[in-house]
Structure formats: C-alpha cells, structure tokens
Amino acid sequence: MHPLIDIESIQRRAVLITFEDGLLDCALGLSLASIALAITLERIIPLEDWWIAILSLPLFALFIVGKRLITWPRIGRVEFRNPKKRSLRRLLLFLSLLTGLALAVTGAILSFFPPDWIRGGTYLFPLLWFVFFTLGFAVLGYATDVIRFHSYGLIMAISLPAQQVLRYSGFSWQFCLIPFLAGAVILTGAGCFLLVRFLRRYPVPEQGPNHA
Amino acid sequence: MPENRGEMAEIVSALDPLIHAPARLLIMSHLFAVERADYTWLLQMTRLTWGNLASHLAKLEQAGYVLIEKKYQGKKPLTMVRLTDRGWNAFREYRAALEQAVHALNG
Numbered sequence: 001m002h003p004l005i006d007i008e009s010i011q012r013r014a015v016l017i018t019f020e021d022g023l024l025d026c027a028l029g030l031s032l033a034s035i036a037l038a039i040t041l042e043r044i045i046p047l048e049d050w051w052i053a054i055l056s057l058p059l060f061a062l063f064i065v066g067k068r069l070i071t072w073p074r075i076g077r078v079e080f081r082n083p084k085k086r087s088l089r090r091l092l093l094f095l096s097l098l099t100g101l102a103l104a105v106t107g108a109i110l111s112f113f114p115p116d117w118i119r120g121g122t123y124l125f126p127l128l129w130f131v132f133f134t135l136g137f138a139v140l141g142y143a144t145d146v147i148r149f150h151s152y153g154l155i156m157a158i159s160l161p162a163q164q165v166l167r168y169s170g171f172s173w174q175f176c177l178i179p180f181l182a183g184a185v186i187l188t189g190a191g192c193f194l195l196v197r198f199l200r201r202y203p204v205p206e207q208g209p210n211h212a
Numbered sequence: 213m214p215e216n217r218g219e220m221a222e223i224v225s226a227l228d229p230l231i232h233a234p235a236r237l238l239i240m241s242h243l244f245a246v247e248r249a250d251y252t253w254l255l256q257m258t259r260l261t262w263g264n265l266a267s268h269l270a271k272l273e274q275a276g277y278v279l280i281e282k283k284y285q286g287k288k289p290l291t292m293v294r295l296t297d298r299g300w301n302a303f304r305e306y307r308a309a310l311e312q313a314v315h316a317l318n319g
Contacts, residue, residue, distance in 0.1 A: 005237070005307055010245040014257070076253025077292075078246050205255055205262065 012145055017075055019146050020201075022194025023066045027059050028152060029187030032159055034059065036180040043173065070195075074202040091143045095136055102132045126161035133157035148190070155183045223316050226309040228302055230275055235260055236268050240295070243278065244303050248294035269293060277302055 034055040080088070106125055137153025140146070162179035231240050238258040243249065249257075255265055272278040277299030281292045295303065 005241045005244075005310070007241065007245045010242055010257070014246060014253075017256075073252070075256050076250045077290075078249040078253045079292075081245075081247045202256060205252055 011080070014078055014080070015144050016146065018071070019144065020075075020194060021066070021071045021198045022191040023063055023071065025148075025152070025191030025194060026066075026188050027063045027191075028156065029184045029189070029191055030059050030062075031056050032156070032180045032187065033184035035159075036177045036184065039173070039177060039180075070199070073204050074198070087143065091139065094139060098132060098136055102128050126164045129160045130157045152187060155186060159183045220316065223309070223313045227313065228306045228309075230271065230277070231303060231306045233268075235264060236272060239265070239268055239272065240277065240299065240303050240306075243293060243295045244300070248281070248292045250290065250292050254293065272299065275299075 038055055106128060133156040134153050137149045137156065141149030141153070159179045163176050166176040166179070167173075231237055235258070238260070239254060242254060242257050251262075251265065254260075254269075255262065258265065260268070269278060269280065273280055276296055279294055279296050281294070283290050283292070
C-alpha cells in the first residue's frame with residue numbers, strides 16, 4: 001500500500017502525538033511527590049489518608065489546563081472514528097474496573113481483618129498496588145504504543161512496596177520517602193524534558209489555531 | 213505488467229485526480245483516519261502551510277468531499293473538518309484503484 005495512505009500508521013501517530021507533551025509524565029511524577037508530601041505532613045499535622053487524594057486533585061486540574069493552554073493550540077484537536085473510540089473506551093473501562101477491584105479488595109481486607117494483620121507484614125496492599133500499576137500501565141502502553149509507559153508502570157508499582165520494605169526494615173521515615181521521591185524525580189524530569197522538546201518541535205502556528 | 217498502454221491508461225485514469233494531488237492526498241488520508249480534526253491538527257500532521265491547507269480544503273469542500281464545521285467553544289472559534297460520505301467513498305475507491313495500479317506495475 002502507498003506509504004501516504006497507511007491509515008493505521010496515521011492513527012498510531014495521532015495517538016502518540018498526544019503523549020509527546022510530557023504532561024501526563026509530569027502529572028504522574030507529581031502524584032508520587034504528593035504521596036511523599038502527604039506522609040511528611042502526617043508527621044507534622046495529624047492527617048487522614050484521604051489527604052493524599054486531596055493533594056493529588058490539583059494535579060489533574062493542572063493536567064487538563066496544560067492540555068488546553070499548551071497542547072491543543074500547538075497540535076490541534078482530533079476526534080477518532082468509532083473503532084478507535086471503542087477500543088479507547090474499552091481500555092478506560094478495563095482500567096476503571098481494575099481500579100474498582102483493587103479498591104474493593106483493599107477495602108474488604110481492611111474491613112474483615114484486624115489492622116495488626118496488615119501491619120504485621122503481609123504486604124498484601126503493596127502487592128495489590130504493584131499488580132495494579134504494572135498491569136494498568138502495561139495495558140496502557142500496549143494500547144497506545146507508548147513504550148515508556150511500561151517503565152512508568154514499574155516505577156509507580158515498586159514505589160509503595162519499596163517504601164514498606166524500608167519501613168519494616170527499621171529505616172527512618174525520611175529515608176522511606178526515597179522510593180516515592182526517586183520515582184517523582186524520574187517521571188517529572190522525563191516529563192519536563194518531553195515538554196521542552198514538544199514546545200520546540202510544535203510552535204503555535206503563526207495565524208493562530210482554527211483560523212479559517 | 214499491463215499488456216498494452218491502453219490497459220495502463222485505463223488503470224491510471226481510474227485514479228481520482230482531485231485526490232491524487234499530493235497535498236490533497238495527504239489531507240484526505242489523514243481525515244480518513246479520524247472522525248474529525250481541526251485546522252491546527254491537519255497543519256501539524258500534513259506539514260502544509262496555512263494557505264496551502266486552506267486552498268486545498270476549499271477545493272475538497274467544493275467537490276463535496278469534506279465538510280468544514282465552524283462553531284464556537286465559549287468565545288473561541290473552533291473549526292473542525294471531516295470527510296463527507298461522498299468523500300469517504302471517493303477515498304476508498306481511490307485506495308482500491310491505487311492498489312490495482314501498483315499491482316499492475318509490479319506485474
């Protein structure tokens with residue numbers, strides 16, 4: 001087939017280009033940093049665990065604002081055809097079900113088993129965390145052809161288990177933040193690099209977006 | 213290989229000249245791959261200039277191959293382009309004709 005009309009290649013490129021801005025990478029890195037921040041704040045102010053969710057909310061808002069202000073004016077907007085939409089919807093559905101399952105299992109374990117059983121080192125929650133992020137990002141990487149998502153999945157996946165291992169090995173709470181902070185530095189650093197490259201590669205078109 | 217010039221001419225003449233121009237082929241192939249896209253996306257993907265893109269889109273719109281939808285998102289204008297059913301079918305026929313031509317040339 002004529003290379004100009006390799007439709008699958010065009011669709012693949014259209015999906016890949018949306019992840020070239022590095023915004024998702026930054027958001028993931030900052031979410032790891034927010035977990036480290038929540039653990040630190042917990043030492044200073046008595047906080048519930050849901051504070052982690054509160055601290056993460058601005059990141060998603062930043063992500064959406066970034067897309068509107070940085071990405072869309074540079075590379076425009078596209079809506080995919082039904083087959084692509086259907087596969088993206090299936091992917092979102094799978095990730096949502098996976099999240100729901102992980103939360104349900106965690107909730108069930110916390111409800112039916114005494115807290116000591118969890119603190120006693122069964123590592124079930126970190127294991128669930130590991131499986132969730134490894135599987136979720138593997139599926140995301142496979143569906144979008146973005147290879148670095150597989151690495152990101154591993155970085156996110158090992159952060160909590162590594163923190164738990166360090167904690168139960170007797171290290172200080174500050175030292176235990178290293179897995180989250182290291183992951184945050186890697187992901188945010190990669191995101192910033194991609195963002196700078198994206199800004200250079202895709203300047204805002206001269207006549208402005210949607211000029212007709 | 214086609215046995216005579218006439219056969220080859222027939223195969224090549226089946227290629228829609230409106231789509232066959234390189235710039236319009238780029239535009240049509242990208243629109244064929246998606247539901248709809250705005251000017252900026254087409255500009256970035258095809259690497260045409262604004263003027264070139266607008267000019268070719270106007271020709272395609274005149275032929276009824278594309279539909280240019282102008283609307284507003286808040287106060288910002290948003291222009292989305294998509295293939296019409298006629299454009300979709302024309303491109304499918306073009307792809308089939310091109311494949312036949314390439315196959316004939318390869319023997």
